[in-house]
Every structure is written in structure tokens, then in C-alpha cells.
Amino acid sequence: MDWPTVLPVVWFFIIGFAVIMYVLLDGFVLGLGILLPFADDEDQRDHMMNTAAPIWDGNETWLVLGGAGLMATFPKAYAVVLSALYLPILVMLIALIFRGVAFEFRFKAHRSRWLWGLAFSVGSVLTALAQGLILGALVEGMPLTGGKYVQGAFGWFSPFAVMTAVAVVFGYALLGATWLILKTDGRLQRIAFDLTRPLMLAVIGFMLMVSAWLPFLDSQLMERWFTGAHMLWLSPVPILTVLNAILLWRAVLKNREVQPFVLALCFFALGFVGLVVGMWPNIVPPSMSIWEAASPPSSQGFVLVGAAFLIPAVLAYTVYSYRVFRGKVLAGEGYH
Amino acid sequence: MPTAEFLSRLQFAWVMSFHILFPAFTIGTAAWLAFIEGVWLFKRTDLWRDLYFFWLKIFAVAFGMGVVSGIVMSFQFGTNWAGFSIVAGNVVGPLLNYEVLTAFFLEATFLGVMLFGWKKVSDRMHFLATCMVSLGTLLSSFWIMSANSWMQTPAGYEIHDGVFYPADWWRVIFNPSFLVRLPHMVLAAFISTAMVVGGVSAVYLLKGRFVDRAGAMLKLALAFLAIVIPIQIVIGDMAGLKVREYQPAKLAAIEARWDTASSVPLALFAWPDEQAETNHYAVEVPHLGSLILTHSWNGEVKGLKDFPRDERPPVKIPFFSFRVMVGLGLLMLALALLGLWRWKRGSLVRDRWYLKAWVVMIPSGFIALLTGWWVAEVGRQPWVVQGLMRTSQAASDVPASSVLASLITFVVVYLGIFGAGIWYLFKLFRDGPLPAPQRERPVTPVHGNRRRTPARPLSAPDDPMGD
Numbered sequence: 001m002d003w004p005t006v007l008p009v010v011w012f013f014i015i016g017f018a019v020i021m022y023v024l025l026d027g028f029v030l031g032l033g034i035l036l037p038f039a040d041d042e043d044q045r046d047h048m049m050n051t052a053a054p055i056w057d058g059n060e061t062w063l064v065l066g067g068a069g070l071m072a073t074f075p076k077a078y079a080v081v082l083s084a085l086y087l088p089i090l091v092m093l094i095a096l097i098f099r100g101v102a103f104e105f106r107f108k109a110h111r112s113r114w115l116w117g118l119a120f121s122v123g124s125v126l127t128a129l130a131q132g133l134i135l136g137a138l139v140e141g142m143p144l145t146g147g148k149y150v151q152g153a154f155g156w157f158s159p160f161a162v163m164t165a166v167a168v169v170f171g172y173a174l175l176g177a178t179w180l181i182l183k184t185d186g187r188l189q190r191i192a193f194d195l196t197r198p199l200m201l202a203v204i205g206f207m208l209m210v211s212a213w214l215p216f217l218d219s220q221l222m223e224r225w226f227t228g229a230h231m232l233w234l235s236p237v238p239i240l241t242v243l244n245a246i247l248l249w250r251a252v253l254k255n256r257e258v259q260p261f262v263l264a265l266c267f268f269a270l271g272f273v274g275l276v277v278g279m280w281p282n283i284v285p286p287s288m289s290i291w292e293a294a295s296p297p298s299s300q301g302f303v304l305v306g307a308a309f310l311i312p313a314v315l316a317y318t319v320y321s322y323r324v325f326r327g328k329v330l331a332g333e334g335y336h
Numbered sequence: 337m338p339t340a341e342f343l344s345r346l347q348f349a350w351v352m353s354f355h356i357l358f359p360a361f362t363i364g365t366a367a368w369l370a371f372i373e374g375v376w377l378f379k380r381t382d383l384w385r386d387l388y389f390f391w392l393k394i395f396a397v398a399f400g401m402g403v404v405s406g407i408v409m410s411f412q413f414g415t416n417w418a419g420f421s422i423v424a425g426n427v428v429g430p431l432l433n434y435e436v437l438t439a440f441f442l443e444a445t446f447l448g449v450m451l452f453g454w455k456k457v458s459d460r461m462h463f464l465a466t467c468m469v470s471l472g473t474l475l476s477s478f479w480i481m482s483a484n485s486w487m488q489t490p491a492g493y494e495i496h497d498g499v500f501y502p503a504d505w506w507r508v509i510f511n512p513s514f515l516v517r518l519p520h521m522v523l524a525a526f527i528s529t530a531m532v533v534g535g536v537s538a539v540y541l542l543k544g545r546f547v548d549r550a551g552a553m554l555k556l557a558l559a560f561l562a563i564v565i566p567i568q569i570v571i572g573d574m575a576g577l578k579v580r581e582y583q584p585a586k587l588a589a590i591e592a593r594w595d596t597a598s599s600v601p602l603a604l605f606a607w608p609d610e611q612a613e614t615n616h617y618a619v620e621v622p623h624l625g626s627l628i629l630t631h632s633w634n635g636e637v638k639g640l641k642d643f644p645r646d647e648r649p650p651v652k653i654p655f656f657s658f659r660v661m662v663g664l665g666l667l668m669l670a671l672a673l674l675g676l677w678r679w680k681r682g683s684l685v686r687d688r689w690y691l692k693a694w695v696v697m698i699p700s701g702f703i704a705l706l707t708g709w710w711v712a713e714v715g716r717q718p719w720v721v722q723g724l725m726r727t728s729q730a731a732s733d734v735p736a737s738s739v740l741a742s743l744i745t746f747v748v749v750y751l752g753i754f755g756a757g758i759w760y761l762f763k764l765f766r767d768g769p770l771p772a773p774q775r776e777r778p779v780t781p782v783h784g785n786r787r788r789t790p791a792r793p794l795s796a797p798d799d800p801m802g803d
Contacts, residue, residue: 054448072433082414083732104400147449
């Protein structure tokens, strides 16, 4: 094994790690925005946002790491995917702007407080939809002709992508609800408990639909799943998913506070593993492999040296900041 | 319909011009906050704590806007500049990736502790968080200026099949203009912030509000500017020498110099005419051009006619932007020196005309920063990587209609969002450095002893929380 073979594999997993960290961590913050309309009043909405206010910024940075990491280590994939998905990415960026500034502006505003709540909510829903469309388009496959995407400005639009978009909204909402169970008590926690089980049913439904649809896509994404003996050694993934669903259901029934959030995270992680296994070794299904898209070892190696030290450091101080802000967030606490 | 490339350039200019203001302001305010909190730790007087909380709120709003506009930047290289990403991604990508790993996480994570951790961590830990955020902003400028300087003065690369490959990372990062352009940018950020600090203080003094706090801030801003602006002028001069050495066409555009000549004059004003290759209404000072640009009375400066027409940058934008930047720099210096003199005479906080001059000058740092950036970026055209890759090769192969849609969206959204942000900043400035909440001492960290049982009455979250 030589460097040009090994390094792209390593970076495939690092980028995958950045993306799943983003999905898990910003996912529950976006979920808060999606669930904002279910709160009783503006003060409850403040309360919801306050549970994430100290940490949302760091969470979102994983997305930037995914983007910059892709540019550094798989520039061809970065260029093809981002320019092909121009419009959904535009929607995501604009939505993230509204979501992000709402955190600062809402607590500075008086008369227009509701307006920035709305911006937070709509921004979160649109971000989730856009990310779901991007995911759907990738999973469905982006056929390239001579290294170029020639499907036009709306090539990503398909029934499958629309379904994954809606699925992501429900998924993030589930993460958000279980986060609220963890971080609040009283009336708000009750609302979150009541939302969790229907959301969970919806997420399971979407997972089944995606799994059923996958074999019929042209992306060959799931070929690995259905050929030869692969099914056997990959079987822990679906089995664990089912087990996870049962545990989550019970945890909510028993009014547990920590377990639902952890199990919802596991839910996402398992789904993600399933996708990554299916995609491998393509970074742009169905045909651009990680080795074709990779930057040279001199680039990948250079960043890897830093990443090897810096990512653990980032994780360490992220854990520190979560510890500082651990425990229930009380109403009225948080923003000065 | 304009081409996708042209629309992408407009969009980049628009998005970047907004974006650059906020990181610049946060670089300055973060360092300013670290300074204030350091003094507070030492002196423990209310004045410094109040000032800290005041600037912290302003910092938070500016930081929020910097973050969201920065995310746009990190995706734009792929959406609009896919050609650039494919050809130069091997070199520029790792620099940007290091920015995320060393700077963005540090800033974003410790920002939370800084904004919300006052009652949850010790004084020293809180100060450390402030320092980490400030360090993050500086590291961020390190990497971004490295990447940008590489595009101005590329080094340490090889080209195979039209694609850049890194050959020597040390030379890529510390490319010929980097060590001059980095301090020029960071000092510009500090100066812009100091102009805001001093100008806001002047407003309070004019209204007779927060007189002690405003007086202290004005003196700090003054002293800082009086020391730093001269340094900035020296560094700016060094940056000019680098431009002369590596980007002579840019220098010729800055000076609107058409013919190569020795002992050139300095044009104070002119109307450059690119068609006729000449200047109208020129007001010139003999020999001064050579003296400033070459440090010799009769030095030679290259003219635009030495370059093929399709390798010349547009002239008007660099020419006028440069004059605005330098003019404002000199005005700021004059303001600072005048202030020192009034201070020595003991009339600093009472001279209404002087304080009014400060108020007028508040945005001058930002305007100088923006115009300086335009000089650097427009002056590099038509190249995206100086002399090696054209901007036209860098654009994505996307439909022009998509880019038009995004351009319109960005214009509308940025005007709305950043308009609102600036409104909230004004609101915070209007409120002023009010007494910050007292802190019960000693602080016991909440780790571990937070109760987890739902002992609170269910109605508690419905209690009014005040405004």
C-alpha cells in the first residue's frame, strides 16, 4: 500500500467524520428551529434557543470543516458537487444566515422578537430541506460526462431527493426534541416528550422508504448491500437500527431524560454508516472514486499532520465547553 | 445576459466586501476585549467590567454576522469558482483547511464560554476564553492572508497538466508578499476598531454621558492610533515595494502610469482614460512618485503600455481606491496627533469641534480597509493567480441564470440582514456601557452539583422572565 492509495481512504473517513459530527451537532440545533412553532409562547421560544445558544456556533463549524476539507483533499469532488448543486446550496447558505443571526438579533430585539424567531424557524426548516436535497441528489447519483455535470441547474430535483429532504426535516426535529428532553424540564420538556414518539415513527417510516427505494436507483449505491455475502457482514447495521428504535421507544415511554437524545444520535450514526458503506469507494456516486477526486499526497499529507493533532484538540475543548454548560437550562437563564 | 463569470465576480465582490468588514472588526474587538478583561483582572474596578460587558455584546453581534457571511465564502469557491478549486485547490485548499482547524473551532467554541460562561467558570478561565477567541481571530487572518498572498505572489508550486501542485509548503505559506500583507491587514483591523472605540467615546462625551468611561476609552484609542498608524504607513510602504517587484501591472494601475519612465511624478488626482491610454485633469507632484515607489529621486516605474491590453488590470478602481485609502490614513494620523496635542493641553474631552471630528471619522478605518482590499483584488486582475491563471478560467460551468438568481438573493438578503445587524449595533451603542451585573463572589463552578431531579414546580417555566 502506498500513500496515493492510503491517504484518500483516510481522508474519506475524516471528511465523513466531519459530516456526521455536523449532522449530529447542528442537527439538534436545526431541530430546535423546526420545533419552534410547537412552543406555547415567545418566552418558551427564548428558552429553547437558550439551550443551544452557547454551543451552536462550534457545532456549525463542522460544516465548514467538511467544506474546506473537501476542497483541500478532494478538490474535484468539491468543485463538481458544489457547482452542480448550486441552487440547493444557495438556499442552504441563505437559510443558515437567517438561522445564525437570529441567535444574536432575537435577544437584542424587543418589538421584532417574534420576527427573529420566525427567521430562526424558517431558516432551520429550509436548511434541513436543502441538506436533504443535497443528500438525496448525492445518493441518487450524479452522472458525469467528461468529468462535468451536464444535467443543468435543476438536475438534482427528483421525487427521491424531495423525499430525503422531508426525511431530514423530521430527523432533525427528532434530534431537537430529544435534546429538549435532556436540557429542559416542566412544560417545555412535556411538549418535547409528546413530540418525540410521532417524530420517531416518521423517521422509521422514512428509513424504510429510503431502503426500499435504493435498489431502484441508478447510482449503484446499494449494490454492495445486495451482492454476494456482503449482506451477511453488513447485517449488524440494520439489526442495530431496529434494536435502537426499540430502545428509543421504551426510553420515551419511561420518561428517561438522557437516553432518548443518545439513542437519537445513534439512530443517525447508524443511518450514516449505512450510507457510507453503500457509497464506498465513490465520493461522487456513481462513478467518481475517492482516488480520482483526491488531491496529491503532498496536499493530503500536509493537512493530515495538522488534523492528527488538531481534531483531538478540537474535540477536547468541545467536550470542555459542553461540560461548562451541562445540566438543565432554566427559563430566563442564558442570554444576558 | 452577462456571462456567469462576470456575475460571479460581481457576487464575489459584493459578498466579500460585506464579509471582510465583520472579521476585521472582530479581530480588533477581540483583542480589545482581551485587553479590557486583562486590566479588569488586575484592577478589579467596575469601570473595566462594565466596559467589558458593553463591548462583549457588540462583539457578539459582529461575530455572528462574520460567521454567517464566512460560511458563504467557504462554499463559494466550489459553487462559483469550480475551475479555481480544481486547478489551485491542491495548494489553497489545505491553507483554508488549516484555518478551520486552528482558528474557527477555537473562536466558535470559546465564544460560547465568553458570552455565557461568566457565572459558570472562574475569572481566569473566562479571561483565557477571551484570549483564545482573540487568538483564533488572529490565526484566521494568518491563514486567509497566506492563501490570498499566494494568489498575489505564488511560490513553492509546480504545474503539471495545468494543475498546481505544492512543492514546498514553507514557501507556499511564507510566499514573498505574505509577511508584509499579514501585518498590514491585522493593523488595518486594529485601526478600524480603534476608530470605532474613539468615535463612540466622542459621542458619549458630546452628550455628557458615561464621561469617565468614555474619557478612558478615547485616550486609549488615541494613544493606540498615534503609535500604530505610523507603523502601518511604514508597512504599507513595504507592501508597495512588493507590488512593484512582483505585480508591476498592478502598481502601474494604482498610479495610472501609462509609459515606463524615470523620475515619475505622483498623481494626486486624475481621470484615467483606458481607451486613450492617458490621464485627464491630472494634478501631479514632480518626482514624488519615484521617491515613494522606488525610494529614489529618479527611480524607474513601469507603465501599463508595457503590458498587453489583455493583461492590464482595470485602472480606475485601483487608482481611486488607493487614493481614498491613503488619504484616510493620513487624516486618521492627523486626528490622532491633534488629539495627543489637545490631551497634553488638558482640553481633550472638552473640545467639541475635536470630538465632532472623531464622530465624522468613525467609518474611516472601514472605508480604508475596503478600498485597500479593492486595490489588492482588482489590481490583480485579469489574473486569479498572478501571471498564471486567469479569472476567466476560474469560473464554474454553471448557467448564468443561476448566478444571477444567487447574486440578486445575496444583494437583497445582505442588505436586509446586515442592515438589521448594524441597526442592533447602533442600538447597543445608544444604550452605552451601563453597569454590568454584579457577580456574587466567590463563584462556585456548577460542575457536578446541578440537580437533575424534576424538583421544580411544573409552572415555573411559565413564570414571566422580564425583558
